[in-house]
Amino acid sequence: MKTITDHLADYAAYHRDRRNIATHLIGIPMIVIALQILLSRPHWAFDGWFLSPALIVAVVASFFYLRLDRPLGLLMAVLLALTVILGVQVAALSTTLWLSWGIGLFVVGWIFQFIGHFFEGRKPAFVDDIMGLAIGPLFVVAEVVFMLGLKKICTKPSKNVFRKLLKYFRPFMRSYKFLYSALAASLALAPLVCSATTDTHVKANVPYQAVTELSFQAPAQRLSYGDDPLQFIELWPGPTNSAPLILFIHGGCWLNAYDIKHTYAATSALQQVGYAVASLEYRRTGDNGGGWPGTWHDVQTAVQILAATPELQLEQRKVIAMGHSAGGHLALLAGNAFPDTIDHVVGLAAITDLASYTAADGGCQQAGVQFMAHATPADWQTANPSQQPVQLSVTLLQGKADSIVPIAQAENYAQHDLVQVVFDDNAGHFDWVHPGTTAWQQLLTTLEAIND
Numbered sequence: 001m002k003t004i005t006d007h008l009a010d011y012a013a014y015h016r017d018r019r020n021i022a023t024h025l026i027g028i029p030m031i032v033i034a035l036q037i038l039l040s041r042p043h044w045a046f047d048g049w050f051l052s053p054a055l056i057v058a059v060v061a062s063f064f065y066l067r068l069d070r071p072l073g074l075l076m077a078v079l080l081a082l083t084v085i086l087g088v089q090v091a092a093l094s095t096t097l098w099l100s101w102g103i104g105l106f107v108v109g110w111i112f113q114f115i116g117h118f119f120e121g122r123k124p125a126f127v128d129d130i131m132g133l134a135i136g137p138l139f140v141v142a143e144v145v146f147m148l149g150l151k152k153i154c155t156k157p158s159k160n161v162f163r164k165l166l167k168y169f170r171p172f173m174r175s176y177k178f179l180y181s182a183l184a185a186s187l188a189l190a191p192l193v194c195s196a197t198t199d200t201h202v203k204a205n206v207p208y209q210a211v212t213e214l215s216f217q218a219p220a221q222r223l224s225y226g227d228d229p230l231q232f233i234e235l236w237p238g239p240t241n242s243a244p245l246i247l248f249i250h251g252g253c254w255l256n257a258y259d260i261k262h263t264y265a266a267t268s269a270l271q272q273v274g275y276a277v278a279s280l281e282y283r284r285t286g287d288n289g290g291g292w293p294g295t296w297h298d299v300q301t302a303v304q305i306l307a308a309t310p311e312l313q314l315e316q317r318k319v320i321a322m323g324h325s326a327g328g329h330l331a332l333l334a335g336n337a338f339p340d341t342i343d344h345v346v347g348l349a350a351i352t353d354l355a356s357y358t359a360a361d362g363g364c365q366q367a368g369v370q371f372m373a374h375a376t377p378a379d380w381q382t383a384n385p386s387q388q389p390v391q392l393s394v395t396l397l398q399g400k401a402d403s404i405v406p407i408a409q410a411e412n413y414a415q416h417d418l419v420q421v422v423f424d425d426n427a428g429h430f431d432w433v434h435p436g437t438t439a440w441q442q443l444l445t446t447l448e449a450i451n452d
Contacts, residue, residue, distance in 0.1 A: 004068040008142065011135045014125040020116035021143065027112030028140045033083055034106035040087035041098065042215035054087045065138055072142055079141065093272075095202060095436035202436035205401045205428030214265035214434065217272070219279070225305040226298070230283050230290075233302055234260065236267055238276030244318040244451050246270055247306065247334070247342065248279040251325025251349075253367035254295060256286035262433075263324065269435035273444060276317070278306055282330075285371045292375045292383055299330050300337060307341045314341060318451060324348040324433050325364070325405060326371075332385035332394065339391040344450050347396040348432035348443070349405045352413035353386040357405075364404050390416040395446055399427025399439060422446060 002010075015021055036054045043052035058080040066073030090101050117124055125132030202210075219234035238245070248267050252258020260281040267277045282298035283290035307314055321342045323331030328350020335345035351357050351368070358368035372380065381387045398410035400423055407423070414421045424431070424439050431439035 001067075004072070004138075007068065007131065007135045008139055011125050011132060011139045014122055014132075015116075015120065015139070017116070017120045020120040023112040023116030023119075024136070025140055025144070027109040027116065028136050030105045030109030030112070032080075032137050033086060034102050034104075034109060036080075036083040036087040037090045037098065037105065038102035040084075040091035043088070043091065043217075052084075052088070052091075054084050058084050061134065064134065068138070072138065072145070075145070076138060076141060096441075202434060204424075204426035204431060204437060204439070205399075206430050206434045206437060208262070208430055211265065211430050211434050212262050214436075216264035217268035218264075219267075223305065223309065225302045228283060228287075228289065230281055230287060231298055231301070232281050233306065234267075234279045234281070236271035236277040236279075238271065239274055241313050242316050243274060243276045244320060244447075245276040245278060245312065245314065246447075247303065247319060247321045247331075248277055249282075249299065249321070249323035249327035249330045249334070250279065251323065251327040252284070253364040254285050254291070254326045254371040255367050256284040256290060258284075265435055266324075266433040266440075269440075275447070276312075278312075285367065291370070292372050292379055295371070296330070296333065296383065299334055303334055303338050303341060307338075318343050320344045320346055320447070320450065322346040322348065323350060325429065326351055326368075328352075328396075329354065329385065333383070333388075335394065336385065336388050336391045342392065344392065345394045346443075346446065346450070347394065347410075349398060349402055349429050350396055350409065350413075351405055352396070352409045354384040355380065355386075356412075357409065360406075362404070386413060390418045392418065394419045395450065396421045397424070397432055397439070397443060397446060398422070399424045399429065399431055401426055402429045404429040 015024060036058070039054035039057055040052050043054075058077075062073065062077035062080055065076040091098050093101075113124065125136070217236065220237055221235040223233045223235065225231050225233060246267075248263065248270075250258070250260050250263040252262070260279055263279065267279045270277050280299060280302045282302070283294050285291045285295075306312060319342050321331040321334050321344070323329065323346075325348070328347035329352070331345050332347060332350060332352060335342050354368060354372070358365055358372065372383065375383065394413075394416070396410045396413060396419065398405070398407055398421060400407055410421045410423070413419055422442060424442055427437070427439035427442075431437040432443060434440060
């Protein structure tokens with residue numbers, strides 16, 4: 001097995017021009033960060049444990065560096081851990097921004113690499129030895145350590161290698177202008193490069209299956225609000241105790257075929273942009289006790305339990321009831337029933353008029369008939385948001401390409417003074433719960449405006 005001296009000496013033979021070394025001090029960190037960003041999706045969470053391709057790569061690389069040299073290996077492990085943390089944060093952004101930063105940093109980093117080797121007049125080290133890809137980051141860190149005068153961190157053999165390199169590099173280090181200018185330019189260019197290389201937007205009108213295939217962060221806590229296994233609330237805590245709380249109610253035509261899990265990507269993405277999220281599961285048509293009025297009783301009880309949970313401190317937060325599709329119908333009812341607890345309602349392709357919706361043809365429409373199978377005429381009025389006065393501000397987000405909930409549901413409900421509607425010309429029904437769509441970006445913009 002080669003020693004650290006062997007690896008660094010071999011790598012140094014390809015990097016003698018001080019301009020080449022300077023470009024590598026910028027390019028290699030950009031490439032490493034880019035790879036960690038891109039490998040941060042998908043990720044999985046298991047009872048508080050986190051796993052992603054980026055973490056696996058960081059652990060394997062850290063063991064490799066530690067075997068070569070313990071002090072430098074430990075430093076590399078710390079730096080790689082920081083890139084994992086950064087990657088998680090960037091991966092929490094929209095797919096567009098995640099890929100823009102990842103691909104952008106990667107491309108710009110390699111541009112710096114090849115510029116350096118143009119000055120060097122020699123091909124990159126990895127062309128002759130693939131291990132050069134792993135040694136490059138170690139070379140940069142060791143060089144910086146030596147430049148900073150932290151000689152004790154380096155082994156004696158490696159100091160000899162870097163002492164020889166330093167005599168070439170020191171004169172160039174007296175002028176920081178090039179390095180600062182290059183770094184500023186690279187940071188400005190990185191998020192823009194992707195637009196010239198690929199279209200990162202998820203196409204509008206995504207299917208249901210695309211939502212279920214997304215990665216997500218598992219909820220941190222589950223609260224029960226009843227004896228039935230389906231009567232629970234899952235929590236994604238916010239960054240602070242005063243962060244706005246989104247009371248999320250999933251849709252699925254009120255049917256037990258569609259549970260809370262298909263909106264995990266949406267609820268965890270909301271947490272990742274700074275919101276606390278409480279997502280409700282409830283009994284649905286096909287479940288024992290589901291349908292009207294059991295489903296509505298579940299939602300009422302869940303809201304009351306949340307309001308009475310001291311650690312959530314709802315009185316110190318803005319509380320937004322958000323529901324998708326049939327969940328939007330239930331969120332509108334909850335807003336009217338609990339105006340002292342809920343501050344604003346956001347309906348995502350929400351069903352606002354139960355009577356007109358169930359009178360139409362369609363699978364979800366007929367599921368609404370099943371949902372109200374045991375309802376009395378008085379129940380139909382109680383269950384219909386359009387038949388009740390609006391008690392607080394409501395924002396409806398509706399896609400004009402929605403084939404499940406027609407735009408008339410939003411247009412007609414907008415006749416109330418406290419209701420605002422935001423239309424998306426291209427969005428379909430599930431775009432509002434897919435964090436990679438332009439409709440999702442519109443949702444985040446709407447939430448920002450609500451919280452201003």
